[in-house]
Amino acid sequence: MDDLYREVILEHYKNPSYRGELDPHDISFEDENPLCGDHIRIDLRVDENNRVSEAGFSGHGCAISQASADLLLESIIGKDLEAIKALTKQDILDLLGIELGPVRLKCALLSLKVLKAGVYGVGETIDLDADE
Amino acid sequence: MLQREVHPGKRLVYLDSTATSQKPASVLQAMDEYYRLHNANIHRGVHTLAEEATAGYEAARGKIAAFIGARSQREVIYTRNTTESINLVALSWGRAFLNSGDVVILTEMEHHSNLVPWHMLAAEKGLRLEFIPVTDDGLLDLEAYRKLLELQPKLVAFSQMSNVMGTITPAKEIIALAHAAGAVTLVDGAQSVPHLPVNVRDLDADFLAFSAHKMLGPTGIGVLYGKQALLEKMPPFLGGGDMIKKVTLRGFTPNDLPHKFEAGTPAVAEAIGFGAAVDYLSKIGMTWVEAHEKEITAYAMERLSEISGLKMFGPTAEHKGGVTAFTLGSIHPHDVAQILDREGIAVRAGHHCAMPLHQRFNLPATTRASFYLYSTREEVDRLAEGLEKVKQMLG
Numbered sequence: 350m351d352d353l354y355r356e357v358i359l360e361h362y363k364n365p366s367y368r369g370e371l372d373p374h375d376i377s378f379e380d381e382n383p384l385c386g387d388h389i390r391i392d393l394r395v396d397e398n399n400r401v402s403e404a405g406f407s408g409h410g411c412a413i414s415q416a417s418a419d420l421l422l423e424s425i426i427g428k429d430l431e432a433i434k435a436l437t438k439q440d441i442l443d444l445l446g447i448e449l450g451p452v453r454l455k456c457a458l459l460s461l462k463v464l465k466a467g468v469y470g471v472g473e474t475i476d477l478d479a480d481e
Numbered sequence: 482m483l484q485r486e487v488h489p490g491k492r493l494v495y496l497d498s499t500a501t502s503q504k505p506a507s508v509l510q511a512m513d514e515y516y517r518l519h520n521a522n523i524h525r526g527v528h529t530l531a532e533e534a535t536a537g538y539e540a541a542r543g544k545i546a547a548f549i550g551a552r553s554q555r556e557v558i559y560t561r562n563t564t565e566s567i568n569l570v571a572l573s574w575g576r577a578f579l580n581s582g583d584v585v586i587l588t589e590m591e592h593h594s595n596l597v598p599w600h601m602l603a604a605e606k607g608l609r610l611e612f613i614p615v616t617d618d619g620l621l622d623l624e625a626y627r628k629l630l631e632l633q634p635k636l637v638a639f640s641q642m643s644n645v646m647g648t649i650t651p652a653k654e655i656i657a658l659a660h661a662a663g664a665v666t667l668v669d670g671a672q673s674v675p676h677l678p679v680n681v682r683d684l685d686a687d688f689l690a691f692s693a694h695k696m697l698g699p700t701g702i703g704v705l706y707g708k709q710a711l712l713e714k715m716p717p718f719l720g721g722g723d724m725i726k727k728v729t730l731r732g733f734t735p736n737d738l739p740h741k742f743e744a745g746t747p748a749v750a751e752a753i754g755f756g757a758a759v760d761y762l763s764k765i766g767m768t769w770v771e772a773h774e775k776e777i778t779a780y781a782m783e784r785l786s787e788i789s790g791l792k793m794f795g796p797t798a799e800h801k802g803g804v805t806a807f808t809l810g811s812i813h814p815h816d817v818a819q820i821l822d823r824e825g826i827a828v829r830a831g832h833h834c835a836m837p838l839h840q841r842f843n844l845p846a847t848t849r850a851s852f853y854l855y856s857t858r859e860e861v862d863r864l865a866e867g868l869e870k871v872k873q874m875l876g
Binding site: 353354359362363383386387388409410411412413414453456 | 813814815816819820823831832836839844845846874875
């Protein structure tokens with residue numbers, strides 16, 4: 350089978366480490382991709398230095414969106430919020446280690462979109478392509 | 482195309498004809514020949530090419546009129562597709578004849594193209610939209626429909642075949658009941674015209690909308706059929722060349738039917754390709770097409786029901802056309818479609834432009850396999866094998 354369902358993606362899809370809701374949490378945001386009905390919520394706990402101490406995602410979606418959410422949360426533990434604001438589309442693709450067509454790209458980027466919206470606060474526009 | 486290998490060693494199994502059909506050589510040839518030998522603008526030129534182009538464009542209209550049993554080819558308006566045809570009814574007939582408070586009846590199984598034009602018009606005019614409910618087994622609730630008719634609707638607009646569940650609706654009965662209540666009827670034939678024998682006189686439909694590309698023809702051309710008396714009363718839809726009889730600086734006189742609704746240079750090659758597609762279907766016979774799809778669909782439903790964890794939506798085979806939508810355990814439809822693609826199998830995943838219907842069944846998305854006259858039992862077997870692979874990988 351091809352790269353799209355690489356072992357690392359299947360592993361994070363089937364056995365996610367960061368699946369679950371955090372209650373209480375410091376930051377929470379959810380959004381959906383209406384095209385495929387994927388829905389992701391991300392909860393974060395942040396320490397006194399503005400660094401992420403705990404993270405969890407919930408919702409439903411395809412293997413790509415779920416694996417990318419798990420990989421993303423894994424990568425941000427210990428990072429400060431400013432570093433999260435600087436994450437880009439390429440960071441997600443590097444985590445997944447695959448090339449994606451335009452349709453599946455949306456699946457992969459949903460968690461980043463939700464995460465950034467949470468960190469920035471609702472209402473701020475987010476341009477995932479900002480530094481490309 | 483259908484012999485093509487989409488991935489090394491994986492021959493294409495095309496199960497997405499409900500989205501768009503593949504095209505026979507005769508359709509491609511007709512369009513190619515038009516561009517190579519006859520290309521000219523229609524209706525105005527007096528030179529030989531212009532006459533040939535006009536003749537080809539109008540001959541195709543005649544073939545389409547005969548194919549759906551229209552009384553006259555003046556009742557066949559070329560549009561871009563089903564969506565534009567429905568918008569034409571909303572923006573021309575609807576704007577002229579619907580008023581604040583008027584009731585329009587739609588159904589819960591409509592494609593977005595037969596919902597959004599009415600949402601837009603309802604917002605503009607203050608219309609009241611009502612919906613015929615869908616039962617748990619994927620049929621229209623006709624009892625509820627009879628009750629809704631007591632609201633004295635001005636229009637009943639419904640799909641003759643669902644693009645998700647394949648449900649074939651009792652169009653003749655729905656139309657007769659609507660007429661008895663004094664309503665005009667619009668049939669969304671995007672799925673029914675390609676797959677079933679459809680005769681507008683037998684149905685007594687007031688409007689019928691359909692697209693060429695779902696019935697072996699090219700993209701970019703569709704048809705609005707309308708009863709002549711209704712079309713005559715309707716104001717033009719778009720303004721421009723060809724839709725006028727006479728223009729002065731301060732006004733115009735609209736052209737006669739069907740040209741009144743065809744502003745600007747139309748899709749001539751596509752119309753000619755549409756004519757060739759209709760020839761192809763007429764030669765095979767729509768009764769054969771319908772019977773073939775029924776057989777393949779029944780076989781597919783039998784094979785798919787053997788797969789544990791697979792759940793199909795919609796009515797039993799006798800009430801439906803060549804479409805089956807399903808879920809496979811908790812595996813997301815995108816993953817199902819993507820892994821099937823690696824096996825060379827093309828299916829659709831998502832809500833198939835019918836979000837309200839998916840909400841009705843509480844599903845974010847489904848996977849859909851659809852069949853056409855070129856679908857075979859071997860392809861259904863490949864689908865079943867592919868689905869077993871999906872389960873192995875993600876189950």
